[in-house]
Amino acid sequence: MSQSNGADLSSYYQRVEENGRLRTPEIAQQWSTAVLRALGTNLDGRTKKRLAKTLPDELAFNLKRKFWLLHFRDKHKPQAVFLKEVARLGGNTDAQFALYPTRAVFHELKGFAGEDISNDVADSLPDEVGALWQEA
DSSP states (O other), X not given: OOOOTTOOOHHHXXXXXXXXXXXXXXXXXXXXXXXXXXXXXXXXXXXHHHHHHHSOHHHHHHHHOOOOSSOOOOTTOOHHHHHHHHHHHTTOOOTTTTHHHHHHHHHHHHHHHOHHHHHHHHHHSOHHHHHXXXXX
């Protein structure tokens, strides 16, 4: 389900807004960027590239945006720590609320990715975060 380079993401942001309990599409865009950036730092490089190829350019850019010269992924990162990271990147401090937009973004990304890549993403993520991805 690849999207073209200039894909209109307004319906994507509207669904994230509705399912993520957000007030505006602009806030949905902000949270989407935060979730993608946090997701990008928790995926292995191969899986991140495969997922990025299925996404529209804007979303793929946000997923690949953070680069670490030397980065050790924590395969045992608790879901609460991941959600704190998302909240911080989203300009918010409420990690409990971050669960809603994170689920909404994960759900939409799974729609772009397809089943094979979605399973690879879940396997690449820390266990609790992978479970969140699977249930989205």
